Amino acid sequence: MSAQWIPVTRRHVVLAGDLAGTVVFAVEGAIAAIHGGLDLLGVLVLSFIVALGGGVVRDVLIGATPPNAIRDWRYPTLAFAAGLVTFAFHASMTAAPPMVLLTLDAAGLAIFAATGAEKAWDYGITPINAILMGAVTGCGGGVIRDLLLTRTPLILMADIYATAALLGAAVVIGCRKLQWPPAVATALGCLVCFAVRMAAVAFGWQLPRVA
């Protein structure tokens, strides 16, 4: 059996990425909740919402109800576990260098934006709306987090964040329109979103605003 490998199908890769993104975003939600002075329940709620809120909104909007996060026990379990661990080991988690968190976050954003656009496309949503659904998947959780902490969502005010998600999602949809293989479309979309986000952080890019 030495030369045998468990066959890793694309479906498993997408699921693995999805679960990894869920963990990263759940940890970020928990940290935001702790900084906001919430109690343990608030920490778990924000873990769930930051990790899964964007996907829930996408699924409700494209008519894929019940949403994955409500249908499948693995998503909430994973998000709550990540929140609980963050709550317990808060001191060591926030000691991580900011660049590590930023990089993990960009990776999570890329996975969610690419797979979110892909799912909308597979549900027959038109290109411009499928691209929007990619951005909603990547950014929706963070927007709900900001609303719960009563602050105007950061992504509407500064940074190339939702913009990176839109670009990544657009690459996915463009490749699918050209009938490229789904795996290539998803991989390219992830790559573009991640690269744009990291470059924006590195070079301090900002969108224009009315002076």
Next chain:
Amino acid sequence: MSAQWIPVTRRHVVLAGDLAGTVVFAVEGAIAAIHGGLDLLGVLVLSFIVALGGGVVRDVLIGATPPNAIRDWRYPTLAFAAGLVTFAFHASMTAAPPMVLLTLDAAGLAIFAATGAEKAWDYGITPINAILMGAVTGCGGGVIRDLLLTRTPLILMADIYATAALLGAAVVIGCRKLQWPPAVATALGCLVCFAVRMAAVAFGWQLPRVA
């Protein structure tokens, strides 16, 4: 006809509880709106949202659209009537001792959490998600109220409130998994939620938070 009774089926009991919970929560929504300085329309909107918002979110998430509160004219009518009465007799309503309001609120929470979890379960939602749907039914309206009044939802910051709803919902789902009769499951779940909530108020229980 002296020994005859109108047959009270379980369905009628659940409906009666549901409508009673709606009235209690609608009154609370109206009081919050009046304290927040809203006008008559704002009072009626908050009555509707606090009473019915949690159930609407649950129904959208489990795919039971249109939600009960949108399909059935009795729910909005009742919520608006309760809001209108509260608006008209505001002085006497707020003269009620706080313990009365707290007890009625705990009863409403218990009913909504238990029946909300039950409905999700009957729609084939997995246990952990059905328990979450119970808490969403019980607490969702209050969260939307806090967002509309631009304050961080109280249940995320303090008190054993959503936690009581989760425990009550968990009892319902546990009993259903054990194939106990639905009526017993609902009654036990209500009881646990109500008892935990009242004990938390009486003894000042709080969840842990990061210091």
Next chain:
Amino acid sequence: MSAQWIPVTRRHVVLAGDLAGTVVFAVEGAIAAIHGGLDLLGVLVLSFIVALGGGVVRDVLIGATPPNAIRDWRYPTLAFAAGLVTFAFHASMTAAPPMVLLTLDAAGLAIFAATGAEKAWDYGITPINAILMGAVTGCGGGVIRDLLLTRTPLILMADIYATAALLGAAVVIGCRKLQWPPAVATALGCLVCFAVRMAAVAFGWQLPRVA
């Protein structure tokens, strides 16, 4: 061919009104975003949400998913284009007399409230809920805008705005119950909503509130 006209069916009139309302509300969303200090992405997001958010919520609630704005590429394209033009020519847009903006806004509200109630009715929603759905269509986008800018929704605190939407929607549903032709119902509902809103502005009408 001199006496020939392109046949303008009612469906085209409703679509034209809907698209005109979308443009007006998108411009208002963009102006609110610019005043709130958002960047270009925030401007486009608020254009989309103010123009289309109410209809999206209505469609999700009545079970008409995916909502029109997510299914049809014309709505987001139009909203984004209006937002972009507002961003580019902000100085001249805000130089318009306030009465022009108020009148256009009242017209947009009337169209959305009347067609929103009509759509809910056509989906079999009961009268009181169909009237609510008309108000949600007309006012929902503005409420989400206020939440994103972290302020209590203005329509809950002052002005005859949602009230005008409710009255217009009630006229639509009343006419439909009397089996009047849909075109007459929609036109009358629009007229009533517009007239009430403009009169409220002109005479400074306000709803009662608890002193």
